[in-house]
Amino acid sequence: MEIYRTPISIAAYTSEWPSRFATERARLLALFPEPQFRIEHVGSTAVPGLGAKPIVDMLLGAPTLQDIEARIARLDELGYEYVAEHEKVLPQRRFFAHPAVRPRRFHLHAVVLGAAFWRAHLVFRDALRSNPRLALEYEALKRRLAAECGDDRERYTDAKAEFVAAVVRDQAGL
Secondary structure, eight states: OOOOOSOOOOBOOOTHHHHHHHHHHHHHHTTSOTTTOEEEEESGGGSTTOOBOSOEEEEEEESOHHHHHTTHHHHHHTTOEEOGGGGGTOTTOEEEEESSSSSOSEEEEEEETTSHHHHHHHHHHHHHHHOHHHHHHHHHHHHHHHHHHTTOHHHHHHHHHHHHHHHHHHHHOO
16 A cells, blocks of 8 residues: 655644535435435534644445445546555445545545444544534644654554544443
């Protein structure tokens, strides 16, 4: 797997992120129609006022992973790269990035609707949306880790994991 080696950068919040999500969600709904599928805006770009890496994270819930896998070729036609290597760490998720060339604008995390991964991401997003103090604490952590980790995205993600897990446990008992 190619490792992207530019420094991690946390951008100031912009109202463009929800607009980008809405536009991309509309494109994806043609391939993943409701109510069988659900598409949610997650991650830091989904939290008003929160600084983030400027990549919109989307969570796609499907009845089964096979429903997602059956549409990989069509996602490719929409400009998404399927990154199967990530399944070594998270076998319950199918990961896609858009555009296929960097810099990315969207990450699509496709999972079984209602599964633990689905629930945890929504719980975390909603906790940050409802608690500005918590969101500021998370942003401070992300900025500190971005400075410490340089271009090591895996280390950056791993270093945030306990904070995220603690919030999810506190909010949902997961």
